[in-house]
Amino acid sequence: MTLAQERPTIDFGWIADNLDEIAEATLDHLTLTAIAVTAGLVLSVALSLVALRWRGTYAPITWFTGVLYTIPSIALFTFLVPIFGLRSILTAEIALVSYTLLILIRNIVAGIRGVPAGVVEASRGLGMTTRRIFTDVQVPLALPAIVAGVRVAAVTTIGLVTLTVLVGQGGYGVFILRGIRRQFLTEALVGTLGSVILAVVVDTALVRLQRVVSPWARAGR
Amino acid sequence: MGEGRKVSEFFGQVVAWLTDPANWSGSRGVPGLLRAHVGLTVAALAAACVLSLPLAVYLGHRHRGGLLAISVVNIGRALPSFGVIGVMFPITLAFALIRSPLGYWATLVAMVVLAMPPMFVNAYTGVSAADPALVEAARGMGMTESQTLRRVELPLALPLVMAGIRTAAVAVVATVTLGAWVGYNTLGTYIFVGFAQQDDVMVFVGGLAVAILAVLTEVGLGGVERMTAWGPARRRRSVD
Amino acid sequence: MIRLHEVGKMFPGAAAPAVDRLSLDIEEGELVTLVGPSGCGKTTTLKMINRLIEPSTGVIEVGGRDVTSLEPHVLRRGIGYVIQQVGLFPHRTVRENIGTVPGLIGWDEPRISQRVDELAELVGLDQELLDRYPTELSGGQQQRVGVARALGADPPVLLMDEPFGAVDPIVRARLQGEFLDLQRRLDKTVVFVTHDIDEAVMLGDRTAILNVGGILEQYDTPERILAAPANEFVASFLGSERGLRRLGLRPVSSVTPVQGPVIDISADVSTAHDVMQRHGVEWVGLTDGGRLLGWVPMSEIGDDLATARPRPFLVTLTPTDSLRRALDAVVTGHAQMAVVVDEGVYQGMIDVAKIAAEITG
Numbered sequence: 001m002t003l004a005q006e007r008p009t010i011d012f013g014w015i016a017d018n019l020d021e022i023a024e025a026t027l028d029h030l031t032l033t034a035i036a037v038t039a040g041l042v043l044s045v046a047l048s049l050v051a052l053r054w055r056g057t058y059a060p061i062t063w064f065t066g067v068l069y070t071i072p073s074i075a076l077f078t079f080l081v082p083i084f085g086l087r088s089i090l091t092a093e094i095a096l097v098s099y100t101l102l103i104l105i106r107n108i109v110a111g112i113r114g115v116p117a118g119v120v121e122a123s124r125g126l127g128m129t130t131r132r133i134f135t136d137v138q139v140p141l142a143l144p145a146i147v148a149g150v151r152v153a154a155v156t157t158i159g160l161v162t163l164t165v166l167v168g169q170g171g172y173g174v175f176i177l178r179g180i181r182r183q184f185l186t187e188a189l190v191g192t193l194g195s196v197i198l199a200v201v202v203d204t205a206l207v208r209l210q211r212v213v214s215p216w217a218r219a220g221r
Numbered sequence: 222m223g224e225g226r227k228v229s230e231f232f233g234q235v236v237a238w239l240t241d242p243a244n245w246s247g248s249r250g251v252p253g254l255l256r257a258h259v260g261l262t263v264a265a266l267a268a269a270c271v272l273s274l275p276l277a278v279y280l281g282h283r284h285r286g287g288l289l290a291i292s293v294v295n296i297g298r299a300l301p302s303f304g305v306i307g308v309m310f311p312i313t314l315a316f317a318l319i320r321s322p323l324g325y326w327a328t329l330v331a332m333v334v335l336a337m338p339p340m341f342v343n344a345y346t347g348v349s350a351a352d353p354a355l356v357e358a359a360r361g362m363g364m365t366e367s368q369t370l371r372r373v374e375l376p377l378a379l380p381l382v383m384a385g386i387r388t389a390a391v392a393v394v395a396t397v398t399l400g401a402w403v404g405y406n407t408l409g410t411y412i413f414v415g416f417a418q419q420d421d422v423m424v425f426v427g428g429l430a431v432a433i434l435a436v437l438t439e440v441g442l443g444g445v446e447r448m449t450a451w452g453p454a455r456r457r458r459s460v461d
Numbered sequence: 462m463i464r465l466h467e468v469g470k471m472f473p474g475a476a477a478p479a480v481d482r483l484s485l486d487i488e489e490g491e492l493v494t495l496v497g498p499s500g501c502g503k504t505t506t507l508k509m510i511n512r513l514i515e516p517s518t519g520v521i522e523v524g525g526r527d528v529t530s531l532e533p534h535v536l537r538r539g540i541g542y543v544i545q546q547v548g549l550f551p552h553r554t555v556r557e558n559i560g561t562v563p564g565l566i567g568w569d570e571p572r573i574s575q576r577v578d579e580l581a582e583l584v585g586l587d588q589e590l591l592d593r594y595p596t597e598l599s600g601g602q603q604q605r606v607g608v609a610r611a612l613g614a615d616p617p618v619l620l621m622d623e624p625f626g627a628v629d630p631i632v633r634a635r636l637q638g639e640f641l642d643l644q645r646r647l648d649k650t651v652v653f654v655t656h657d658i659d660e661a662v663m664l665g666d667r668t669a670i671l672n673v674g675g676i677l678e679q680y681d682t683p684e685r686i687l688a689a690p691a692n693e694f695v696a697s698f699l700g701s702e703r704g705l706r707r708l709g710l711r712p713v714s715s716v717t718p719v720q721g722p723v724i725d726i727s728a729d730v731s732t733a734h735d736v737m738q739r740h741g742v743e744w745v746g747l748t749d750g751g752r753l754l755g756w757v758p759m760s761e762i763g764d765d766l767a768t769a770r771p772r773p774f775l776v777t778l779t780p781t782d783s784l785r786r787a788l789d790a791v792v793t794g795h796a797q798m799a800v801v802v803d804e805g806v807y808q809g810m811i812d813v814a815k816i817a818a819e820i821t822g
């Protein structure tokens with residue numbers, strides 16, 4: 001590694017010259033995130049249904065996903081590389097997904113369990129079936145908590161996707177890694193800020209979604 | 222498994238690596254890297270404590286800055302540590318004084334930035350959420366502001382403060398790994414070198430070491446946290 | 462209309478039954494209050510009627526039909542249910558909340574909409590509130606929506622579990638009054654659980670007093686329970702204010718008022734002085750052809766009563782007021798008597814002796 005001696009400055013010319021690549025990285029970053037969060041959500045919903053249906057399974061499920069959450073993603077990459085290979089998208093996605101599970105399951109289960117007992121009792125008393133109470137009352141009322149979980153999962157995943165460059169994926173991590181190799185501040189900065197901006201944009205979009213799915217949550221008080 | 226290697230063969234190689242004395246001595250040996258890994262983790266956590274806890278406790282006591290607390294967490298969550306290291310690396314290299322050891326300062330700054338948000342928000346929440354009735358009772362008994370803070374709010378907040386430190390510690394001990402990419406030798410060095418040399422045994426050993434360290438940190442600090450818990454000794458969930 | 466026969470409920474792991482061989486008949490159009498200390502199984506009993514809790518033993522019939530002959534959710538759609546927490550759906554507007562059961566049983570939109578408007582009018586809910594969310598309503602308004610929702614598909618039976626328990630006393634009194642009015646118009650069969658004996662005797666056509674373990678101690682009209690408690694438990698549950706509570710159930714019209722120191726404005730001044738002397742008071746009430754004008758102190762009576770300027774009585778009773786209110790008026794007024802007026806027309810006065818005679822007699 002040769003050490004750069006000149007004062008680090010931001011090279012706007014480089015940014016202008018590489019807009020195409022930046023756009024491509026943005027798309028890659030978003031795609032990796034979307035796949036991870038979607039798959040994480042599907043798995044979490046399934047596991048949450050199990051935890052809600054059989055109460056005793058909640059503790060083991062959160063224990064297991066808690067271990068997955070604690071194991072650093074980079075360590076998970078290393079476990080998956082021998083199985084799927086260094087450049088496989090599966091290596092990246094499995095690590096990303098396993099990080100979202102705990103966040104999502106906690107929020108889904110807490111959201112459903114947090115529906116006031118009086119509301120559920122009234123639903124039953126009015127003659128709703130258990131399935132109907134779940135789909136028409138519990139799920140809508142849990143949506144704000146669920147979307148809040150998706151927000152945390154999405155923002156966290158966007159940050160973690162920068163690491164997937166280490167296992168051969170694209171996204172802003174490409175700029176960061178190259179910036180480190182060349183000690184080129186501008187490139188590292190583009191990768192970092194790109195990831196932050198993307199996180200803010202996605203989070204804002206999810207806040208919008210939250211308002212759309214729960215207009216009642218803003219009413220009153 | 223690449224090239225049709227069997228699982229048993231792979232783990233045989235892992236065991237062989239682990240039992241090779243050459244891998245347990247010198248600056249690239251497990252003890253040396255572990256020391257560097259943990260050393261930077263502790264330094265970063267200590268710096269983050271000093272920088273975040275006093276402000277968080279003060280703001281929590283005055284019930285101010287709730288919005289700041291939320292913003293800090295959100296930005297902290299969105300800021301990729303790998304990126305911070307990447308940005309700090311060329312900057313630190315430009316200053317001769319903080320240039321060595323290679324990559325140390327860049328990694329340290331990134332780790333402090335990583336550790337501060339969970340520490341700050343947990344301490345802030347713990348102090349500001351102390352039962353107002355208890356705080357009022359303390360004032361009613363004639364405690365001064367600082368007595369109220371020291372004897373009531375802080376003890377009540379302690380489990381949450383500890384939860385914040387635990388969350389930060391687990392994150393840092395995992396992420397210090399990335400220091401290897403800017404030349405600071407940590408347990409991540411095995412992963413970095415292993416990737417470069419396409420040696421997936423070395424990569425695996427590095428990942429395993431980091432994973433074990435993270436789990437031990439989680440479990441160990443979880444135990445400390447339980448000791449600080451008042452009332453029914455239940456572990457409090459970290460706010461972040 | 463509702464018949465409980467030897468109904469028992471034993472919860473798993475409990476040492477004693479929550480409800481033990483309880484039999485209760487409730488007539489059509491009757492409002493029965495279930496009251497008792499905590500642990501008396503009153504709520505369990507109520508919830509067994511719509512099968513939110515399944516009885517362990519015995520038979521429950523609603524409208525002559527065994528409740529277990531229907532799917533629980535089908536049964537419940539035909540029975541209104543109101544609870545203390547109200548349990549409105551926070552994610553649905555007031556209109557959607559009230560229309561819940563009609564929607565469940567498949568009414569079409571226009572019909573539901575019409576029914577909602579009807580119910581809102583019935584419980585006294587402003588039209589403009591219908592498109593708000595429940596959290597935007599006051600506690601009293603929410604409770605009205607809860608009642609309207611329970612009446613959604615016009616069920617013949619209404620189950621209410623401490624419906625007014627969570628609102629402040631002033632709102633509660635108003636809701637109780639409104640509910641009595643509503644019940645007079647609707648004539649539903651109502652089972653009403655409360656822990657408040659005053660509420661139980663005020664609302665109930667009949668009151669069932671339950672003891673711990675779901676044992677029925679007395680089941681009768683509030684009047685008769687207060688007059689003759691069946692046993693020591695009932696007497697102590699009714700408390701030391703039993704007599705006062707009875708007064709709460711009796712109207713002023715049940716006693717015959719006395720004339721009191723009141724004369725017509727056309728009378729002589731000397732008559733006024735006679736009357737005051739006879740009653741031992743220093744004031745006289747004046748009427749004009751039966752209409753009560755007010756009272757005049759002795760010192761202001763000149764040569765002609767017509768020139769006197771009568772002052773209004775601070776408290777007047779109407780024949781439908783309760784004797785409890787009358788007693789209050791008597792002891793707080795300085796005249797030791799209270800004036801009874803029916804639509805402006807003077808009826809007479811009642812005093813403590815008259816009221817006491819009602820309790821003891």
